[in-house]
Amino acid sequence: MAPSTSTTASPLSRILLSLPKPSNTQPSRCAKAPSADSGAAAGAKKKNLVFSRREAAATALSTVLSRVLPAVAAETDVATGECALETTPSGLAFCDRVVGAGAEAVKGQLIKAHYRGMLEDGTVFDSSYGRGRPLTIMVGVGEVIKGWDLCIAGGEGIPPMRVGGKRSLKLPPELAYGEKGAGCRGWEPTSCVIPPNSTLLFDVEYVGRASS
Numbered sequence: 001m002a003p004s005t006s007t008t009a010s011p012l013s014r015i016l017l018s019l020p021k022p023s024n025t026q027p028s029r030c031a032k033a034p035s036a037d038s039g040a041a042a043g044a045k046k047k048n049l050v051f052s053r054r055e056a057a058a059t060a061l062s063t064v065l066s067r068v069l070p071a072v073a074a075e076t077d078v079a080t081g082e083c084a085l086e087t088t089p090s091g092l093a094f095c096d097r098v099v100g101a102g103a104e105a106v107k108g109q110l111i112k113a114h115y116r117g118m119l120e121d122g123t124v125f126d127s128s129y130g131r132g133r134p135l136t137i138m139v140g141v142g143e144v145i146k147g148w149d150l151c152i153a154g155g156e157g158i159p160p161m162r163v164g165g166k167r168s169l170k171l172p173p174e175l176a177y178g179e180k181g182a183g184c185r186g187w188e189p190t191s192c193v194i195p196p197n198s199t200l201l202f203d204v205e206y207v208g209r210a211s212s
Helices: 011-017 036-080 146-153
Strands: 093-098 110-119 124-127 135-138 166-171 200-209
Antiparallel strands (some): 093 166, 110 124, 110 135
16 A cells, blocks of 8 residues: 555644744834843743743653654564573473463363454464454363463463463474465465464463353
8 A cells, every 4th residue: 555645743743833932023114223221031931932832842762762662562572573482392482471360171160261363474364353352262171272281271381371371382383283284275375364373473462261
């Protein structure tokens, strides 16, 4: 899509544009020449106005940056995967971005979880966030890929997730869709949403127990 040509001012530019501007009114030709005292006072007033404009601009910039930078930092953290993954004997690697404070997930329990699934190159192949509702599954009983069961219900050296927890995963093919891949529309591997023998990345958020 072509870049936007909108001329809408940013929050910072709107603040700066609303600041008072020096008057352009020219002094009358017949006006009495200003005295030295009045000239000094005018100079001081102008100097104060300049400083007040600078202080206002600095305050505006500080306010905007204080709102923007934390969001940018959060997005960068997720996008770049800056989380130390711990690799288990099964080959699954995980990292708890947020350790939940609620109850632990239990095998055989019907639960709700949000997730974002990606290929190793960062391509998102599925996301419950995009659909606006979490996935409901019975965890730990083979209803989903093995890597997911281990991620949420725990096992093989991996602790179960707690309600409110957020965990990042790196799944080897044998804990994901293996040699078959998934979402294939033909015989060619390139026809698959998830190609055969793909290592997959997931961000999982354990929402909690679902109503049966």
